[in-house]
Amino acid sequence: xxxxxxxxxxxxxxxxxxxxxxxxxxxxxxxxxxxxxxxxxxxxxxxxxxxxxxxxxxxxxxxxxxxxxxxxxxxxxxxxxxxxxxxxxxxxxxxxxxxxxxxxxxxxxxxxxxxxxxxxxxxxxxxxxxxxxxxxxxxxxxxxxxxxxxxxxxxxxxxxxxxxxxxxxxxxxxxxxxxxxxxxxxxxxxxxxxxxxxxxxxxxxxxxxxxxxxxxxxxxxxxxxxxxxxxxxxxxxxxxxxxxxxxxxxxxxx
Numbered sequence: 001x002x003x004x005x006x007x008x009x010x011x012x013x014x015x016x017x018x019x020x021x022x023x024x025x026x027x028x029x030x031x032x033x034x035x036x037x038x039x040x041x042x043x044x045x046x047x048x049x050x051x052x053x054x055x056x057x058x059x060x061x062x063x064x065x066x067x068x069x070x071x072x073x074x075x076x077x078x079x080x081x082x083x084x085x086x087x088x089x090x091x092x093x094x095x096x097x098x099x100x101x102x103x104x105x106x107x108x109x110x111x112x113x114x115x116x117x118x119x120x121x122x123x124x125x126x127x128x129x130x131x132x133x134x135x136x137x138x139x140x141x142x143x144x145x146x147x148x149x150x151x152x153x154x155x156x157x158x159x160x161x162x163x164x165x166x167x168x169x170x171x172x173x174x175x176x177x178x179x180x181x182x183x184x185x186x187x188x189x190x191x192x193x194x195x196x197x198x199x200x201x202x203x204x205x206x207x208x209x210x211x212x213x214x215x216x217x218x219x220x221x222x223x224x225x226x227x228x229x230x231x232x233x234x235x236x237x238x239x240x241x242x243x244x245x246x247x248x249x250x251x252x253x254x
Contacts, residue, residue, distance in 0.1 A: 009034040009088030009106055009170070015043040015098040018052045020213065024096050025056050025065070033105035036092075037064045039085055041078040044071045074184035075163070083170075083178055091173055095164030097213040099127075104210065108167035111205040118200035119168035119193075121161045122208025129214035138209070146204045159202040161193035165210045172199050193224030 010028055014021055021040070028038055042050040050067065057065045070081040083091060093106055094100065111120035123141035126134050151159040166189075176195040183191055193202060 006035065006109070007088040007166075008089055008090045008092050008109070009082070009086035010036060010038045010092045010094050010105070011022075011082035011086065012038065012040045012094050012096055013043050013075050013078055014040055014045065014049050014053070014081070014096040015073070015075075015078075016045045016047045016049060018045075018048040020097040021049060021053055022056055023099055024094070025053070027099045027101070028094065029060060029062060029065070029080055029159065030102050031100070031105045032102050033109065036105055037066065037086070037088060039066050039082040040069060040096075040098045041068045041070050042071050043075070043078040054254050063189075072181070074181065076179040076181045076183055076188050082178040083173065086170065089170055091168050091170050093164060093168075094167040095212065097215065097222065098124075098164050099211040101211070104208070107205070107207045111203050111208060112167055112169070114201070114203055115201050116200045119161065119166060119196050120203040120205055120208060121166045122205050122210060124162060124165065124212040125209050126214040127211050133214070142206055142209070146206075153197055153201065156197075158190065158194035159197040161189045161196070161202060162206060163189035164208075164212065165208060167208075168196060172196060175199065180194045 003157045007232075012021075012024065012028075017024075025038070026039070040053050042053065050069070053067050057067065066085070068081055068085060079093065090109070092105060108120055111117070111122075123138060123145065125138055129137075145160050153159050164192070172194075173196070176192070176199065180188065180191050196202060
């Protein structure tokens with residue numbers, strides 16, 4: 001078990017996640033890093049997300065797990081709500097459909113130890129899609145993303161950051177202005193990466209690969225969703241104006 005000298009605040013936005021949140025909370029409750037809290041933000045859910053979360057916390061007697069409510073819809077509204085309530089030195093962003101292994105926090109803390117590093121991120125492993133898509137996606141994220149991340153940072157054009165798989169110093173995040181609540185969903189990760197990169201290096205670590213769900217691509221269409229992600233990334237990298245209305249995603253769980 002890693003000696004935990006810095007407190008980590010894991011923040012989890014949850015919108016209509018009753019079918020996924022328990023697996024996420026079960027996994028995050030079994031970390032080998034000891035000094036952490038978990039802040040789940042029910043983001044105006046219309047299902048039983050809040051009840052399922054409350055029952056899990058109660059039944060497991062998890063005194064360091066907290067449920068908050070944020071009625072303004074949008075991932076960044078939920079994350080900002082959690083950030084303002086967090087007491088940790090480190091903010092760890094986790095999505096409700098992700099299942100971290102027991103070393104996730106420990107590996108995130110290790111990734112932050114490199115000189116001048118202000119944030120660390122890693123890939124998603126989409127465990128619920130077919131093996132070909134799963135493998136190609138992971139290969140792309142582990143080979144292509146680190147190269148692009150290095151190049152855009154050297155050019156002072158921002159960085160790559162995976163929104164549900166990120167560790168960042170809380171003080172740096174505060175200095176950067178916190179989460180941009182004008183962005184509802186798409187582009188939120190690229191925006192915060194762009195602002196954090198002004199304070200230091202954003203590390204892309206293969207050891208932070210995280211189990212996640214392919215459900216958004218399945219439900220909304222792979223090419224449609226991927227194009228939105230890519231468009232926002234390159235628009236921010238090339239300093240183009242972002243229309244907040246185009247970032248909206250208020251239907252699909254997240």
